[in-house]
Amino acid sequence: MIVKKILSVCLVILMAAQLVAQKKVDVKAQYALAEKQYTMMLQTHPDTTKTPQSVLPDGTLRDMPTSWWCSGFFGGSLWYLFDYTKSQSWKEAANLWTMAIQKEQYNTGTHDLGFMLYCPFGNGYRLTANSVYKKTLLTGAQSLSTRFNAKAGVIKSWNKLGQYDYPVIIDNMMNLELLIWASKNSGNKKFYNIAVTHADNTMKNHYRPDNSSYHVVCYDTTTGKVLAKITAQGAADESAWSRGQAWGLYGYTMMYRETRDRKYLTQAIKIADFYLNNPNLPADKIPYWDFNAPGIPNEERDASAAAITSSALLELAKYAPKTKGAEYYKAAEDMLVSLSSPTYRAALGENNNFLIKHCVGHKPKNSEVDVPLIYADYYYLEALMRYERF
Numbered sequence: 001m002i003v004k005k006i007l008s009v010c011l012v013i014l015m016a017a018q019l020v021a022q023k024k025v026d027v028k029a030q031y032a033l034a035e036k037q038y039t040m041m042l043q044t045h046p047d048t049t050k051t052p053q054s055v056l057p058d059g060t061l062r063d064m065p066t067s068w069w070c071s072g073f074f075g076g077s078l079w080y081l082f083d084y085t086k087s088q089s090w091k092e093a094a095n096l097w098t099m100a101i102q103k104e105q106y107n108t109g110t111h112d113l114g115f116m117l118y119c120p121f122g123n124g125y126r127l128t129a130n131s132v133y134k135k136t137l138l139t140g141a142q143s144l145s146t147r148f149n150a151k152a153g154v155i156k157s158w159n160k161l162g163q164y165d166y167p168v169i170i171d172n173m174m175n176l177e178l179l180i181w182a183s184k185n186s187g188n189k190k191f192y193n194i195a196v197t198h199a200d201n202t203m204k205n206h207y208r209p210d211n212s213s214y215h216v217v218c219y220d221t222t223t224g225k226v227l228a229k230i231t232a233q234g235a236a237d238e239s240a241w242s243r244g245q246a247w248g249l250y251g252y253t254m255m256y257r258e259t260r261d262r263k264y265l266t267q268a269i270k271i272a273d274f275y276l277n278n279p280n281l282p283a284d285k286i287p288y289w290d291f292n293a294p295g296i297p298n299e300e301r302d303a304s305a306a307a308i309t310s311s312a313l314l315e316l317a318k319y320a321p322k323t324k325g326a327e328y329y330k331a332a333e334d335m336l337v338s339l340s341s342p343t344y345r346a347a348l349g350e351n352n353n354f355l356i357k358h359c360v361g362h363k364p365k366n367s368e369v370d371v372p373l374i375y376a377d378y379y380y381l382e383a384l385m386r387y388e389r390f
């Protein structure tokens with residue numbers, strides 16, 4: 001009996017050692033480079049009201065105010081640097097750039113509070129248990145919940161889109177983690193119920209039979225009916241905008257983690273399979289900005305979608321059945337290998353100190369095309385850590 005136990009412990013250790021030995025991305029080296037780049041990023045950003053976002057066509061910095069949906073990603077990235085290195089200087093920088101966003105906790109004019117607050121304050125609270133962060137997150141969740149309409153059963157994303165007054169975008173799945181966290185940390189079930197209702201209606205209305213997602217679904221709040229299924233950032237209403245597929249994948253994986261409701265796991269697996277089996281996914285697994293972009297293969301890649309997807313797959317790999325899990329781990333690893341290669345990973349001193357190159361923000365508006373984007377960096381750092389700790 002004892003011999004059997006010792007043998008099985010040895011086998012587990014051997015398997016774990018093999019997995020570590022087989023790792024194809026040097027996370028330590030990537031974090032060391034990230035530390036150098038973000039040290040310079042801090043030097044080029046002395047004003048915390050101007051958050052790092054991207055680079056303009058003339059090569060100068062595109063910094064944005066704290067009300068911009070991406071304002072929390074830099075602080076969140078600094079928390080990942082602290083998480084990985086445990087260095088006090090990263091903790092101080094992370095706190096500074098987190099507190100810079102604090103006033104957005106009262107912002108009821110956006111659905112993006114999950115991104116803006118949960119990435120910096122959520123990581124900050126996870127790592128420090130600072131009660132100020134907790135209070136800010138709870139206020140933010142309350143502000144976000146004011147955008148929920150019970151008749152439509154979803155949280156409003158934008159305040160208007162053309163003729164529509166209640167547009168909901170797939171990206172909104174990413175804001176639900178803040179609500180679930182708030183429910184757990186306040187005991188107020190309202191936040192949890194909103195998150196689950198939004199996720200259920202999004203699953204029903206945003207997804208096509210092939211498991212790709214529409215970008216925008218517009219609702220009528222008097223009847224609760226769907227009025228239109230369209231796009232804003234994708235190539236066409238019926239196309240699969242790559243980052244939208246990534247947001248949905250990450251969102252439903254997170255919903256399964258938080259609720260253990262198997263329908264969310266099934267949904268996440270369906271999305272992952274749409275993405276990974278898509279004939280337009282290039283061999284290096286960095287997607288074009290839209291899976292149906294009309295000029296493929298002469299279209300820009302969106303490395304931000306790959307960063308989000310690799311992070312989501314590394315979590316989904318733990319919940320999916322064994323064979324699928326191994327497939328998702330391998331796909332995530334392939335994505336991280338590509339993202340860490342000189343094609344997508346900036347060398348020291350390049351790329352205005354951002355980590356990842358070749359992302360697309362809003363192609364139809366010709367805005368942020370083939371540039372670094374702060375959220376690509378954030379999810380890349382997250383994915384690297386998930387990969388190392390897998």
Ligand code: GLY
Pocket residue numbers: 069171233243361
């Ligand atoms: N949430 C906006 C975007 O992904 O561009």
